[in-house]
Amino acid sequence: MAWAGMNWGLFKIIYRHTGEIGLDSGWHEHEFFIFLGTIWIINSLIQTLFMANAAEFSELIRTGNLDFALLKPIDTQFLISFPRINWSQLPNGILGVVLIAHSLRELMGEREIYFSVFSIPAFLFFIGCGAVVMYSVMICLASTSIWFGRNQNLYNFWFYITNFYRYPMEIYQRSGVGMALWGTFTFVVPILVVSNIPARILAQPLGTPWKPWEWGLAAYAIIGSIWSLMASRWVFKRALKSYRSASS
Amino acid sequence: MLESALTWWTFFKISINERLIYRADFMLGTLMRFLPTLTQIFLWWAIYDVISNADTADSAAGPDGNIAGYKYGDMVAYYLLVIISRAFSSMPGLTGGIANQIRNGEVKKFLIQPVDMQGCLLMQRIAHKLVYYLIAILPFALVFFLCRDFFIEGWPPPNVLAVFFASLFLSFLLGFYLECCIGLIGFWFLEVTSLTFIYMLMNFLLSGHMFPLELLPAEPFNIRQLVEYLPFKYLAYFPAAVFLGKIEGAELYRGLLAEIGWVVFFIVLSRVLWHRGIKRYSGYGG
Numbered sequence: 001m002a003w004a005g006m007n008w009g010l011f012k013i014i015y016r017h018t019g020e021i022g023l024d025s026g027w028h029e030h031e032f033f034i035f036l037g038t039i040w041i042i043n044s045l046i047q048t049l050f051m052a053n054a055a056e057f058s059e060l061i062r063t064g065n066l067d068f069a070l071l072k073p074i075d076t077q078f079l080i081s082f083p084r085i086n087w088s089q090l091p092n093g094i095l096g097v098v099l100i101a102h103s104l105r106e107l108m109g110e111r112e113i114y115f116s117v118f119s120i121p122a123f124l125f126f127i128g129c130g131a132v133v134m135y136s137v138m139i140c141l142a143s144t145s146i147w148f149g150r151n152q153n154l155y156n157f158w159f160y161i162t163n164f165y166r167y168p169m170e171i172y173q174r175s176g177v178g179m180a181l182w183g184t185f186t187f188v189v190p191i192l193v194v195s196n197i198p199a200r201i202l203a204q205p206l207g208t209p210w211k212p213w214e215w216g217l218a219a220y221a222i223i224g225s226i227w228s229l230m231a232s233r234w235v236f237k238r239a240l241k242s243y244r245s246a247s248s
Numbered sequence: 249m250l251e252s253a254l255t256w257w258t259f260f261k262i263s264i265n266e267r268l269i270y271r272a273d274f275m276l277g278t279l280m281r282f283l284p285t286l287t288q289i290f291l292w293w294a295i296y297d298v299i300s301n302a303d304t305a306d307s308a309a310g311p312d313g314n315i316a317g318y319k320y321g322d323m324v325a326y327y328l329l330v331i332i333s334r335a336f337s338s339m340p341g342l343t344g345g346i347a348n349q350i351r352n353g354e355v356k357k358f359l360i361q362p363v364d365m366q367g368c369l370l371m372q373r374i375a376h377k378l379v380y381y382l383i384a385i386l387p388f389a390l391v392f393f394l395c396r397d398f399f400i401e402g403w404p405p406p407n408v409l410a411v412f413f414a415s416l417f418l419s420f421l422l423g424f425y426l427e428c429c430i431g432l433i434g435f436w437f438l439e440v441t442s443l444t445f446i447y448m449l450m451n452f453l454l455s456g457h458m459f460p461l462e463l464l465p466a467e468p469f470n471i472r473q474l475v476e477y478l479p480f481k482y483l484a485y486f487p488a489a490v491f492l493g494k495i496e497g498a499e500l501y502r503g504l505l506a507e508i509g510w511v512v513f514f515i516v517l518s519r520v521l522w523h524r525g526i527k528r529y530s531g532y533g534g
Contacts, residue, residue, distance in 0.1 A: 002445075002449055006449065006452065006453060006458070009453070010458055010459065013459065013463055013464070013465065014295065014459075014463075016463075016465060017295075017299070017315045017316070017463065018295045018298050018299055018315070019298060020298045021291070021294045021295055021298070022294035022297065022298070023294070023297040023298050025294070156277075156280070157280075160280050160283045160284065163283060163284050163287050164283075164287060166287070167287060167290070167291055170294065171290045171291055171293065171294040172290055174290075174293070177286075178290055181286070181290075
């Protein structure tokens with residue numbers, strides 16, 4: 001929660017010095033805070049539902065207790081993904097909702113926002129897609145502990161990867177390295193798409209109903225989340241094959 | 249005299265070996281540390297683009313506007329330099345370690361052995377840091393070489409460079425004794441996790457870790473002025489600002505003196521806390 005506040009403060013300060021992030025990208029202050037709120041919601045969903053479980057999974061591998069999970073007549077990935085819910089991470093998501101609501105109101109005072117009955121369901125749907133993609137990334141990261149023996153850097157890796165999806169994708173779309181990053185995090189690991197699409201639904205940074213490329217990207221977000229789920233499933237299975245238990 | 253020097257040397261050697269166990273993990277970890285900087289580069293690029301209102305996507309120096317006296321190159325250079333300052337001043341696990349030793353009674357060993365706790369910890373840290381620099385210098389050199397164009401002004405003059413290195417060394421001592429003091433509060437509180445968290449937040453915000461301190465607003469209340477009177481800025485901002493020539497002339501040496509002052513203050517404070525603490529200490533645990 002404190003981190004969220006600091007994040008907010010950072011951009012409050014940045015927007016004292018600039019009107020927009022990315023020339024003509026439309027990410028002005030209120031639009032950007034809608035983006036930030038979206039990120040908080042996705043993050044808190046992940047941390048509430050999966051983070052503790054993924055860490056637990058790494059621990060199961062290290063101690064060899066994964067044997068018990070493997071023996072049970074239920075899908076292992078399902079079993080290790082959902083046993084517990086970490087409610088303490090939920091407030092950040094609520095904070096995100098508040099931030100979005102506030103920024104949206106401010107924004108409506110400034111200009112026209114195209115809002116329809118589908119906006120909220122679509123927003124929620126794409127938040128869901130985002131959670132799916134992030135979940136897949138986390139499963140892949142956690143699975144690596146089977147090969148590495150232990151993975152105490154899980155949280156660090158997580159931090160470094162999520163670092164890339166916390167900004168509007170326009171900031172990457174320039175120069176070689178940027179395009180490479182944008183490509184990687186759009187097409188290989190589609191984390192940029194899933195943070196950008198829901199934010200764009202509400203913030204509409206370009207101030208008009210969606211352009212064709214935005215529709216295309218949204219369609220791609222759905223494909224991307226299915227693809228990443230399948231990929232994570234594959235990595236998980238591969239990893240399990242190399243599992244050799246421990247201390248039994 | 250010789251004997252105590254030998255003792256410290258032994259502590260030093262043990263710590264070095266301890267640190268060399270996970271070399272590969274270490275290199276990788278150091279390189280990973282620069283990833284967030286990569287996004288920072290793009291974020292600030294996008295911001296400076298708007299400010300200078302010109303598309304200069306292909307010039308290496310980037311857009312030419314400035315924020316609080318920082319050009320785009322300065323800003324990126326600042327973030328890179330802060331990583332160096334932090335490599336000196338950050339002490340992961342120090343506070344928690346001390347508080348833990350107090351809580352589980354391990355601190356007793358310093359009461360019965362003729363070894364000073366702070367001295368022992370300091371030796372460990374120096375050893376860890378030295379090994380860290382030896383290994384990390386490769387990834388660091390690589391990244392700085394790749395980013396050399398961001399340093400618009402090139403190398404600073406020798407006297408500034410001297411102050412820069414002195415301030416780095418002092419920031420190590422400052423970080424060490426500051427965190428020591430927080431850990432020693434464990435004699436009174438037993439649990440210092442929440443204190444550590446507050447310290448971490450303050451540090452992140454007020455040391456210039458997140459952005460150059462010049463960006464801090466003077467309204468509604470003057471945080472910009474406030475940080476000048478706090479020790480935090482020496483942990484990240486000061487060395488970087490010195491290198492970039494943001495602090496000039498007499499200010500340079502005044503800043504250095506103030507930093508020495510803070511170091512002495514925290515050394516004395518940690519001594520006082522230690523002596524008061526062991527009087528209160530009742531030796532829980534086995």
